[in-house]
Structures are given as C-alpha cells and as structure tokens.
Amino acid sequence: MxxxxxxxxxxxxxxxxxxxxxxxxxSYSHDEAEWAPHSRPLAVVRPGNAQEIQQxxxxxxxxxxxxxxxxxxxxxSGGANAVEGAVVLSTERMTAIKEIDNTEQxxxxxxxxxxxxxxxxxxxxGLWYPPDPASAPWSTIGGNxxxxxxxxxxxxxxxxxxxxxxMQVVTGxxxxxxxxxxxxxxxxxxxxxxxxxxxxxxxGIITEVTVRLRPTRPPERTIAGxxxxxxxAGHAVAAIGAAGLIPSALELIDRxxxxxxxxxxxxxxxxxxxxxxxxxxxxxxAEGEQEAATISACxxxxxxxxxxxxxxxxEAEALFAARRLAYPALERxxxxxxxxxxxxxxCVPEMLTRIERIGQQHDxxxxxxxxxxxxxxxxxxxxxADDAPARRRAQxxxxxxxxxxxxxxxTVTGEHGVGLLKRHGLTRELTEPVLAMHAAVKNxxxxxxxxNPGKVIAPCAP
Amino acid sequence: MxxxxxxxxxxxxxxxxxxxxxxxxxSYSHDEAEWAPHSRPLAVVRPGNAQEIQQxxxxxxxxxxxxxxxxxxxxxSGGANAVEGAVVLSTERMTAIKEIDNTEQxxxxxxxxxxxxxxxxxxxxGLWYPPDPASAPWSTIGGNxxxxxxxxxxxxxxxxxxxxxxMQVVTGxxxxxxxxxxxxxxxxxxxxxxxxxxxxxxxGIITEVTVRLRPTRPPERTIAGxxxxxxxAGHAVAAIGAAGLIPSALELIDRxxxxxxxxxxxxxxxxxxxxxxxxxxxxxxAEGEQEAATISACxxxxxxxxxxxxxxxxEAEALFAARRLAYPALERxxxxxxxxxxxxxxCVPEMLTRIERIGQQHDxxxxxxxxxxxxxxxxxxxxxADDAPARRRAQxxxxxxxxxxxxxxxTVTGEHGVGLLKRHGLTRELTEPVLAMHAAVKNxxxxxxxxNPGKVIAPCAP
Numbered sequence: 001m002x003x004x005x006x007x008x009x010x011x012x013x014x015x016x017x018x019x020x021x022x023x024x025x026x027s028y029s030h031d032e033a034e035w036a037p038h039s040r041p042l043a044v045v046r047p048g049n050a051q052e053i054q055q056x057x058x059x060x061x062x063x064x065x066x067x068x069x070x071x072x073x074x075x076x077s078g079g080a081n082a083v084e085g086a087v088v089l090s091t092e093r094m095t096a097i098k099e100i101d102n103t104e105q106x107x108x109x110x111x112x113x114x115x116x117x118x119x120x121x122x123x124x125x126g127l128w129y130p131p132d133p134a135s136a137p138w139s140t141i142g143g144n145x146x147x148x149x150x151x152x153x154x155x156x157x158x159x160x161x162x163x164x165x166x167m168q169v170v171t172g173x174x175x176x177x178x179x180x181x182x183x184x185x186x187x188x189x190x191x192x193x194x195x196x197x198x199x200x201x202x203x204g205i206i207t208e209v210t211v212r213l214r215p216t217r218p219p220e221r222t223i224a225g226x227x228x229x230x231x232x233a234g235h236a237v238a239a240i241g242a243a244g245l246i247p248s249a250l251e252l253i254d255r256x257x258x259x260x261x262x263x264x265x266x267x268x269x270x271x272x273x274x275x276x277x278x279x280x281x282x283x284x285x286a287e288g289e290q291e292a293a294t295i296s297a298c299x300x301x302x303x304x305x306x307x308x309x310x311x312x313x314x315e316a317e318a319l320f321a322a323r324r325l326a327y328p329a330l331e332r333x334x335x336x337x338x339x340x341x342x343x344x345x346x347c348v349p350e351m352l353t354r355i356e357r358i359g360q361q362h363d364x365x366x367x368x369x370x371x372x373x374x375x376x377x378x379x380x381x382x383x384x385a386d387d388a389p390a391r392r393r394a395q396x397x398x399x400x401x402x403x404x405x406x407x408x409x410x411t412v413t414g415e416h417g418v419g420l421l422k423r424h425g426l427t428r429e430l431t432e433p434v435l436a437m438h439a440a441v442k443n444x445x446x447x448x449x450x451x452n453p454g455k456v457i458a459p460c461a462p
Numbered sequence: 463m464x465x466x467x468x469x470x471x472x473x474x475x476x477x478x479x480x481x482x483x484x485x486x487x488x489s490y491s492h493d494e495a496e497w498a499p500h501s502r503p504l505a506v507v508r509p510g511n512a513q514e515i516q517q518x519x520x521x522x523x524x525x526x527x528x529x530x531x532x533x534x535x536x537x538x539s540g541g542a543n544a545v546e547g548a549v550v551l552s553t554e555r556m557t558a559i560k561e562i563d564n565t566e567q568x569x570x571x572x573x574x575x576x577x578x579x580x581x582x583x584x585x586x587x588g589l590w591y592p593p594d595p596a597s598a599p600w601s602t603i604g605g606n607x608x609x610x611x612x613x614x615x616x617x618x619x620x621x622x623x624x625x626x627x628x629m630q631v632v633t634g635x636x637x638x639x640x641x642x643x644x645x646x647x648x649x650x651x652x653x654x655x656x657x658x659x660x661x662x663x664x665x666g667i668i669t670e671v672t673v674r675l676r677p678t679r680p681p682e683r684t685i686a687g688x689x690x691x692x693x694x695a696g697h698a699v700a701a702i703g704a705a706g707l708i709p710s711a712l713e714l715i716d717r718x719x720x721x722x723x724x725x726x727x728x729x730x731x732x733x734x735x736x737x738x739x740x741x742x743x744x745x746x747x748a749e750g751e752q753e754a755a756t757i758s759a760c761x762x763x764x765x766x767x768x769x770x771x772x773x774x775x776x777e778a779e780a781l782f783a784a785r786r787l788a789y790p791a792l793e794r795x796x797x798x799x800x801x802x803x804x805x806x807x808x809c810v811p812e813m814l815t816r817i818e819r820i821g822q823q824h825d826x827x828x829x830x831x832x833x834x835x836x837x838x839x840x841x842x843x844x845x846x847a848d849d850a851p852a853r854r855r856a857q858x859x860x861x862x863x864x865x866x867x868x869x870x871x872x873t874v875t876g877e878h879g880v881g882l883l884k885r886h887g888l889t890r891e892l893t894e895p896v897l898a899m900h901a902a903v904k905n906x907x908x909x910x911x912x913x914n915p916g917k918v919i920a921p922c923a924p
Contacts, residue, residue: 102703102704103700103703103704103806103807103808104806104807104808105703126706147649148649148653150647154647155646158624159647161653161656162620162624171895171899173895175895175898177893177895177896177899178893178896179896181804181873182806182871183804183805183806183836183837183838183871183872183873183876184617184804184807184835184836184837184838185612185616185621185804185833185836185837185838185876185877186804186873186875186876187609187610187660187873187875187876187877187878187879187880188873188874188875188880188884188887188888188891188892189880189888189891189892189896189900189918189919190657190660190661190665190900190903190918191610191623191656191657191659191660191661192896192899192900192903194623194653194656194657195652195653195656195657195903197653198649198652198653199652199653203652214708215706215707215708216706238565241564241565241567242564242565244588244677244678245677246676246677283749284749285747285748285749286747286748286749287745287746287747287748287749342643342645342646342647342648343645344565344566344644344645345565345566345646346565346566371647373646374645374646374647375645375646375647376645376646376647409644409645410645411643411645411648411649411650412650413648413649413650414645414647414648414649415647415649416649417649418649418650418651422650425650426650426651429650429651430650430651431639431640433633433635433637433639434639434640434641434651434654436637437633437639437654437906437907438651438652438654440906440907441652441654441657441903441906441907443906444899444902444903444905444906445899445902445903456651456652457651
C-alpha cells in the first residue's frame with residue numbers, strides 16, 4: 001500500500017510525474033557519494049514547472065515527508081542522497097533556457113538545464129557563463145547553485161555564487177517566491193538569494209535561476225610546466241601571484257595521478273615529471289603573449305625541468321587531457337573517495353606533504369589533482385574493491401585530511417559542499433555559536449524541517 | 463540621572479569610551495540622510511576592540527537597549543540614524559589594518575578603517591581593493607560592508623560583497639563569532655558572512671573584516687562623449703555592451719547637473735552638451751588602446767557631438783571633475799534628497815525620461831548622475847531651503863521614482879541601502895512571503911531585536 005503522501009502527489013500532479021518502481025527508486029537513491037549513507041526513497045517525482053514543485057512541497061508539508069532535491073546526481077558529498085522515507089524531487093524535466101538577454105547580459109533558466117548546454121546557448125549570443133565544474137557536461141545549474149559549484153576558471157572569474165543574480169524558490173513553508181534581482185546592482189533587503197546559494201536544498205527548492213553572463217572571452221593560451229618536486233611547483237604558483245598575474249586556470253597534477261594516467265593511456269608523463277602544472281591565460285593580444293611568457297618564466301625560475309606555451313587548441317587539449325583523465329584513470333584502480341579541501345595558496349605544498357604522510361600512515365594511496373591557484377585540493381583516496389578494512393582506513397585518512405586542512409587555516413570543503421560526507425568536518429570547522437546560527441536560520445526558513453533534512457547541519461527540532 | 467545601561471557601560475568599559483555630552487550626542491544622531499527621522503541617542507560608545515563591542519552588546523542585551531552601529535556616518539539612507547533610547551556604537555577608534563597578505567591577496571582590517579586608507583596601504587604592496595564608493599575618502603570598510611557599497615569601478619569589478627571573504631561579528635545574542643573564511647574558495651555551511659553584507663547592522667555588529675584583493679591594475683584611459691539627448695547617450699551605453707566590452711567606469715551626467723557645475727565652476731560644459739558620458743578602460747597596452755577607440759566610436763556612432771580619448775591623468779581628472787563636483791554643486795542650490803534606484807541597463811533613458819516627468823509634475827528640480835553601465839541612477843532632488851511644501855512635494859516625487867524603477871523591472875536601492883528612507887519602497891518591492899522570510903531571519907539572528915531596530919525591515923516582535 002502506498003504512503004499517503006504518494007496518494008496526494010498522484011492526486012495533485014499528472015500521474016506520470018511520480019515514480020515508484022523499486023529499480024528506479026534505487027537509481028535515485030544516491031549521487032556520486034556512494035560512500036555516504038543512503039536509502040531507497042519512497043518515491044521519485046519529476047515536476048514540470050515551478051507550480052508543480054510548490055504542489056510537491058505542500059503535499060510533503062502536510063505529511064511531514066522529507067524532500068531531497070536532485071539535479072543530475074553528480075554531487076560528490078551526498079547532498080542528493082535519499083534519506084529514509086523521503087521523496088526525491090528530480091529537476092530533470094525542467095530544462096528550459098527561458099531567456100538570454102544580450103543587453104542585460106543575463107540568462108533565466110530552469111534548474112534542470114545542464115551547465116554545458118547553458119554555456120553553448122550563451123555562446124550563440126556572444127556571451128559566456130563562466131562557472132565550469134568538472135561535471136559541466138552533466139551537472140545542472142540548479143545543482144551548481146545549490147552547491148555553489150566552482151571549477152577551473154574560478155581562479156580568475158569566481159564561483160557560481162558570483163553569477164547568481166536572482167532565483168525563484170519554494171520555501172519550507174510552501175511559498176513560491178522570487179529572491180534577488182535582474183539588475184546589475186541591488187541591495188534591497190537581505191541577500192536571501194545569496195543565502196540559498198550553497199545551502200544544498202536545505203533552505204528552499206530552486207525553481208528558476210537568473211544568472212549574470214560575461215561577453216565571450218578571447219581564446220586561451222596554455223602553459224605547461226614539469227617539476228621534480230611539489231615544493232618547486234608550489235614556488236611557481238606563488239611566483240605567478242607575486243608577478244601580479246591572475247591566470248584563467250592553474251591546475252596541479254601529482255605523481256600518483258600521472259602514473260595512473262600513464263598506466264591507462266601510455267602518455268609517458270610520469271617519465272618526465274613528478275608534478276605537472278597547467279596554466280591558462282585568456283588575456284588577448286600582445287599582453288596575453290607577455291603574460292604567457294611570464295608564467296612560463298615563473299615555472300622555469302622555480303625549477304621546472306620543462307615548460308612550454310601552446311596557443312594551438314589541439315595541443316593545449318592534449319596537455320589538459322591528463323587533468324581530465326585523472327578521475328577515470330584512478331577509478332580503474334578501485335573505488336575513489338574524493339576529497340575537496342581548500343587551504344591558503346601558500347600552504348599547497350605543505351598540505352600535499354601532509355596528505356602523503358596521512359596516506360602512508362593509513363596505507364592508502366592518495367592521488368592529488370588541485371586547483372592550485374585557489375589552494376583547492378582534491379585528494380583522491382584509492383581503495384581496492386571489496387576491501388572493507390582498507391575502506392575503514394580510507395575513511396580515517398579522509399577525516400585526518402580535513403583536520404590537516406583546518407590546521408593550515410583552510411576549510412573542509414572548497415567547492416563540493418558539505419552534504420553528508422563533511423558534516424562531521426563542519427562541526428569541527430565551525431564553532432558552537434556559528435553552528436547555532438546555522439540551526440536558527442534553518443529553523444527560520446524551514447520550520448518543519450522537510451527540506452533535505454540531515455544534510456549540511458544536523459536535523460533541527462521544529 | 464543616567465540610564466542603567468550607561469552605568470553598566472561605564473562599569474565594563476574604560477570610562478572615556480562612553481560619551482554623554484548633548485552636543486556630541488546630537489552630532490551622532492544621524493548620517494547624511496537628514497531627511498529621515500532621527501533622535502538624540504542615550505549615549506555614544508567608541509569601543510577599541512572586538513571584546514569591547516561584545517561587552518557593549520551584552521550590556522545592551524541585558525537592558526534591551528537598541529544599538530545603532532555607525533562607521534563614518536556617510537550613509538545616505540539613514541541606516542545609522544539614532545532611534546529613541548538607542549546607544550550609538552561608533553567604530554571610529556578601530557582603524558587598524560591588521561594584515562595585508564601578498565600571497566593570499568587579502569587584507570584583515572578593523573571596521574573603522576577608511577576605504578581610501580585601505581586602498582593606499584594595499585597599493586604599497588602592489589595590491590588593490592576595488593570597491594570605490596564616492597564616499598571613499600571618508601567612509602569606512604565596516605560601513606561599506608554593512609551597506610554593500612558600490613562605486614564607479616563596480617561595473618567591471620563588482621561591489622563590496624564580491625570582496626568580503628570573511629568577518630568577525632558580535633551577534634544579537636552577544637556571541638563573538640567568525641564567519642566566512644580566509645581561503646580563495648569555501649562552501650562550508652551557509653554563507654552567513656554574505657548574509658551580513660548589506661544587512662545594515664541589523665543582524666550583527668562587524669568587529670573585523672577579511673577582504674579579497676587584486677593585483678594593482680594598469681593606468682586607466684578616459685573616454686568622454688558629449689550628447690544632445692538622453693536617448694543618444696542611452697544608445698551609446700547599449701552599443702558598448704553589444705561590442706562585448708566591460709569598461710572600468712561608465713558614468714552619465716545630465717543637463718541639470720552640468721548647469722549646476724557650470725554655475726559654480728564656470729566650466730562651460732552645458733554650452734556644449736546636454737548629457738556627458740564618461741568611460742574608463744584599464745585594459746593594458748594595444749588592446750586597451752583599441753578598447754578606448756571602440757568606446758569612442760560607440761559614442762560617435764550613437765550621435766555624440768564630441769568624443770575624445772585621454773590617457774593623460776591630469777586631463778582625465780579634469781573630465782571627471784564634473785562628476786565629482788555634482789553633489790557639492792547641487793547642494794549650493796538647496797538641500798538635496800539623494801535617490802539610488804537601479805534599472806535594467808536598457809531602461810536608463812526611459813527611466814531618466816520618467817524622472818524628468820515626475821520632477822515636472824511635482825515642481826521639483828531633479829538632477830541626475832548615474833552609473834550608466836550598471837543602470838544605477840542617482841536622481842538628486844533639489845529643494846529650496848526652508849520650503850516645507852517643496853519638501854513634501856520632493857518626498858512624494860521620491861516615492862514615485864521608486865515606483866517607476868520597479869515598474870521598469872528595477873530596484874529601490876542599487877547601492878545606498880534601505881536604511882529608513884527606503885523602508886516603504888522595500889515593502890512595495892518585496893512580496894509578503896519574502897518580507898516574512900526577512901523577519902524570520904532577523905528574529906533568528908537577533909531574537910531580542912536590539913540590533914539597529916527599525917532599519918531595513920519593520921521591527922519584529924521577539
């Protein structure tokens with residue numbers, strides 16, 4: 001017999017919106033954070049518009065049923081993992097780009113629009129939507145906004161937060177409201193749109209987003225550097241900052257990752273380098289040429305064994321292939337537990353040293369890719385399949401990496417979000433009074449605790 | 463006999479921190495929004511550090527005494543106006559720049575640091591703090607953060623919000639907490655630091671701010687254009703956007719302002735122009751030369767009667783003098799009521815036309831300066847001194863300008879804040895459920911309603 005909330009959902013929505021097939025339910029039970037707890041949801045609902053989302057929230061409010069909002073399920077912290085008795089609300093049907101406005105340089109989109117689709121659509125108008133998480137080919141704007149997604153170009157252009165002008169959300173009390181604005185500037189009231197960004201569906205369900213765009217940028221030049229040591233690569237990153245430059249990407253790939261990519265794709269990178277830095281610049285003309293030359297000089301003067309500039313897009317793509325192939329190459333070796341700490345830029349070499357030590361102590365291979373220019377590291381903990389003790393060791397190493405990042409003045413999550421995996425870390429990063437402020441804000445905007453309960457912060461009493 | 467809260471303040475703080483001289487109290491009774499209501503405060507306290515601010519909040523909490531935080535008192539919306547029985551907390555003694563970090567490109571400052579002082583100190587390190595409100599020579603970072611101040615260069619570089627990484631605040635429950643971060647990226651929990659920005663002291667008292675910096679930028683080129691009509695100037699602004707350019711400033715000065723400047727400084731501007739556009743570009747080298755030429759061409763092709771590029775800083779300063787002299791020139795004509803609406807960029811000419819009509823209907827001279835590139839207009843309503851009926855007509859015109867901005871899809875405040883002057887406007891801009899969200903957040907973080915009560919939103923029951 002169906003749960004009463006399902007009966008109500010079937011009554012208020014077209015019946016095909018609500019799915020109950022167990023196999024389908026299982027496929028919606030978690031995002032990419034399989035390591036985090038998840039359960040089979042009661043149902044999956046796939047609304048077609050904002051009004052239907054409001055109906056769903058109201059039905060769930062009546063029955064005090066938890067709602068887990070979900071974009072493409074590419075999250076890495078478990079923010080979209082289903083909890084016991086929850087309804088998963090998938091925005092997959094809401095894929096309309098409602099408006100691209102050239103004069104105001106903004107777009108209005110439904111939450112299920114895929115990041116790359118928005119980017120292509122903007123390009124046709126001579127406009128650019130910068131935030132570029134690695135999941136851009138699949139992840140949705142709604143999910144990007146809910147997690148405040150970062151990416152490669154945010155070292156120069158900022159994160160999702162910096163591009164959200166306004167949004168429409170359904171609140172925890174079932175109201176459909178507009179927050180933020182369409183104008184370039186505006187300070188009318190509290191920044192509630194900004195508060196929603198990165199709140200991982202715990203304060204409201206996003207039904208529409210208005211994003212700021214930029215004019216299309218010039219083609220990028222890529223600068224690659226091979227290094228023997230992490231310390232040298234760290235100096236190169238600092239030297240670029242000291243030269244007053246802001247590259248449009250600055251990525252680091254460590255030896256473990258190079259070895260994994262080589263083992264798969266025979267690129268021979270690990271024969272020549274222990275650490276690779278990849279920078280990009282999109283400054284146009286002679287100034288851009290000069291900037292690329294300066295970055296290359298920063299590499300060489302910091303001890304790079306090889307450095308080169310490429311403005312040929314195919315050649316540049318080949319250089320970035322190792323970065324792009326890192327995850328799949330490492331996943332060939334076993335299940336990967338993805339970290340996402342951010343430390344002060346200057347601490348990147350020290351943090352990588354500590355990660356290496358933590359890996360040795362727990363007998364866990366930890367590969368690293370990093371948005372080095374931002375101090376945002378992604379240690380990737382590799383565990384042999386079906387090795388339960390190794391899995392437990394990896395989880396201890398995971399928590400120790402969080403502590404090391406905080407010890408260096410960093411944060412437990414740079415861009416992936418708290419979800420479930422970083423909840424304990426969050427309670428260590430934030431003080432009691434700040435956690436109490438979180439609980440107070442959550443209670444204020446979701447007084448019945450139905451919006452993605454148990455994520456980010458512990459569930460709060462109503 | 464002193465109020466008991468004053469006795470307690472004198473007990474917990476060094477005695478010279480608390481001022482009670484009536485003349486001094488009067489001088490702290492309002493900011494630049496003399497048009498808004500204000501009262502003589504009970505006392506003025508000038509704490510020397512965060513711990514003293516915490517003591518003040520706790521004393522006021524005990525006695526349920528309202529606290530009105532105040533930076534330099536340059537606000538234009540009455541956010542720092544004293545209410546009956548309040549203690550004014552002035553940050554004027556807290557002027558330390560605690561840290562400027564070159565590698566992390568950030569500064570840590572006390573709230574009373576003057577904007578221009580921070581900018582000069584950063585320049586010595588090859589760094590730049592972009593937000594540049596017109597009040598920059600006097601206004602403080604604390605006040606800038608509390609109001610999310612804008613300025614001229616935010617058309618390219620964003621507003622104060624975009625430069626706040628973290629802060630220390632005393633909450634409405636008397637806790638001293640750190641919000642936000644020091645790292646380039648971070649998504650650990652709700653963006654409470656962002657929520658504080660622009661909340662005008664109603665959610666917490668800022669005791670320290672960590673701001674993001676940029677490398678020093680190249681010298682700017684200035685492009686000036688004289689136009690016969692607002693429509694032509696509006697086309698020029700749209701043409702610059704359509705050309706894919708983001709100037710580092712794009713200001714508009716209307717005929718009333720030009721006449722007032724000429725009447726004072728005999729610059730003869732109004733002989734040649736009805737509307738002046740002033741643009742800047744800070745793109746370096748040949749690309750910058752090209753960008754300046756394109757902006758100049760946009761002016762000419764949109765019907766400018768004269769357009770010229772200047773890379774000589776003295777000549778450029780002379781061109782910007784009319785913009786800088788606008789306020790004092792207009793204040794010579796009588797008390798000025800300063801507006802601050804923001805509309806979609808494309809609506810600037812239509813908005814200026816509506817403002818002209820509203821001025822005629824109410825027999826009020828309304829001059830305009832505008833951050834045209836952002837759609838942020840500052841209509842300046844001039845009223846003869848001691849003319850009470852004209853004052854009432856100006857206030858009606860003020861409210862009608864807000865309605866016109868909203869009718870065009872704009873907002874009642876682009877950068878000055880709600881304070882007292884825009885409270886009615888805010889209730890028209892936001893829907894009931896969104897106002898209820900504001901009240902819920904206010905109650906959550908200031909449950910006893912002691913933080914700048916009556917500002918931004920109506921006071922909420924505890």
